[in-house]
Amino acid sequence: MKLVVLILVCGSSGVGLLSVRQSRLQAAHEMAEARHRTQRLNEQAREIRTRIAQACTPDRVVALLEAQGQYSPAVHHPAKWMVRIDPEFVSGAESLDIQGGGDDDFKIQHSWILEDGSAVILLNE
């Protein structure tokens, strides 16, 4: 009887140890997998970064704008003043008609609507 108990105890201990070892190996495997996955993701990130860098060089951006007919080199400061307009004035306006005091007339060089609804316009004489 004692022998049976002894064998059972030893056996179950062995099984327990083996299962713990297996769990440890499984965890190590998953960690290795995760590391390899991270490594691959890093490699992909580097590749994407490289592609972005190659696509965003100034000469490519200029070529892209020229292809769309939107490129005009800023030889001089294109605008004399920059004005920010609050959203409530922007939303109702159909067009921006801007005049200076006296005889000064201004031309809108560029205008942008920002995410918060406000507008930024660049004015030139």
Add this chain to the structure above:
Amino acid sequence: MHNERDALLDAATMNTRQDVRSIQIAWMLRVGTLLGLAIVVGRVVQLQVAPGEQLKGFVAARQTTETLKSIRGDLLDRRGRVLATTRIGYRVIVDPVRLHQAMEKDPAAIDRVIVSLGQVIDLPIDQIADRLISRMVRNEQIRATIKSKAIRSGSGSPMMAALGTREESTAKTAKLSRYLPMGSPMDQANTRRLREFIEEENLPGVTLEHTSVRVQTSEDLVGSIVGKFGFTSEGTARTGVLGAEKLFNDRLIGEDGSKTYVRDAKGRPLWVQRGAWVESSKGQDVRLSIDLELQRMVHEQLVRGVADADAAGGRAIVLNPHTGEVLAMTDVLREIPNLQTVQWWDPKSDIPRPMMPDVKDQPRYKVLRDDPNRETEPALAYNRCLQDVYEPGSTFKPFAWTLAKSEGLLPDDEVLDIKQKSARTEYGRVITDVYSYPDLDNWDAVLRYSSNIGMWKATARLSHDELRLMVKSLGFGNRTGIGLPGEASGIVRSKKDWTDYTQTSVGMGYAVAVTPIQMVRAFSVFARTGDMAGTLPEIRLTAAGDRNKPGMVGDEIVVERVFSAESAHRTIGPMREVAERMDKNAARQYPDDPAPRYSMFGKSGTSQIAMVPPPGMVRPNGTKGYYEKQHYSSFIVAAPADEPQIVVLVVIDDIGPERVRKNQHFGSWVAGPVVRRIVEHTLPYLGVQPDMEPGKITSGL
């Protein structure tokens, strides 16, 4: 009674004997079981700790150690744009021996390999097939050779057996080719596709090799500055071999790591032991002083200027005179058809020395050296701003003028008599000016009108030592220290060879050979302001400024004074008028160009191109050492004139014959408008406010 007792005693004895036996058996079983367990445990420990020789190979074969390659740091421009970076690529490696083995069972294996590779690597299918088959045929020839040797030596049977059944060992002993790289490293998408092919199509002998690929984003614009990353001359390691890649190699390189993992029968990783994964470290990023957008602008204008002048080439540099940062540095070579080569003469030959044709009959000669790599591999192109010297002509005059002025040798109230267009020196040399001017009667006018006669008179008042020392102090005759490989040091005559003739020539920008980078550095003595005026900047290829930004280092200010601040400032006035005259001329020449908005001061220069024979050869008879009709045209400025932010130099090489015939090959005609356009594009980009009203050219100081 007695019998009963004996029977009881016997029974008791029997029981006792049986108990003893049972106990003995039980103990034996226990001991045996424990011994068995101990043996099992011991065996497990032995397998884990010290496996036998036979088993060791098997266990080791299930472990893989790979190097985790360090990622090289990026080269950035001054605004953080990526100029050169590293991506991970995978190169296809085919093992022809394994493929051959697989073909014995499955002859279609090679077809699958060729078709699959044809879809993912950058080689056409016929080339893939050709490379694979030729390598396998070569392996077959090696096998056949070994077989025939074995038969001849009479010990054929074991070898034959080996050849027939154990290709692995054969490959090792006979050095069969087992490593065949195919194509260049693939990107991630093609790598994924090939992995799928390997899984699904069973491509025997096809493996992927992990490699890093250095990528330049703007090779055409900055190739010769960024340089090249490649193998060392021994071919054992990869390193920066040219340009900034070489110059900053120590900062760019990281440290390799490693990983050791246990893999399954198919080679897939099972687990990594504790401490068996040592991460690699990335190298530092290096932020160059070059601005990619400025480089683009300058290059664009230079290309236009070279084409306008029908020139063979051009060079341009934009420098920050305060920090010494090179903001843009580019050069252009232009294909000119039907250029002739001078008939150089070999003194050792029997043929008589040829005669140079008359000036009017001279064709356009090839004066710039070939650069065959420029088109195919821009990183290998010559950086002509650093490597090709030229005689600066009149752009050199401000230096000698300033020296003479600072010595008090050119009084403001002196009235000069330079009405004629030519004059003879006391040593018999005839000096000529291109034009004569009625108001060329003071020293400012000498510089304004770039009078050769005036400069001869000025340099004649200086001693040889004074002028030579100033030339050397400005950095001519020495490398600037920018650090890029191949930089020329230029030529300054030795003290022994410095004659009266040299003295006059140097005053006019001849008899001294300089590089464009030396010129912009030297001209910065006029562009620096305050107490720093008259001092030279330390040329740098890295961005100056904030140490905390990635890729930046702290500044080290080294002051090398050449002129006093007052003397340097005094020269600006006449040079401002030079720039103004150039602008007026450019407005007539290019009426569609917008009116200038930035003031500037500078100096034009025109010089004939020196005839430099190849080693061992000499010039033909009838030459004075220069190509009579071929010139360098240059213009150097600092802008805005009051608070200069940039120094710009443009050199146009070998102006077209039509311009020369019309006398429109001078610096103000050819290089001046290019400099003006560069200034007008560059300063707004740098956020500098215009200081001139449009259409109005300011008068001189």
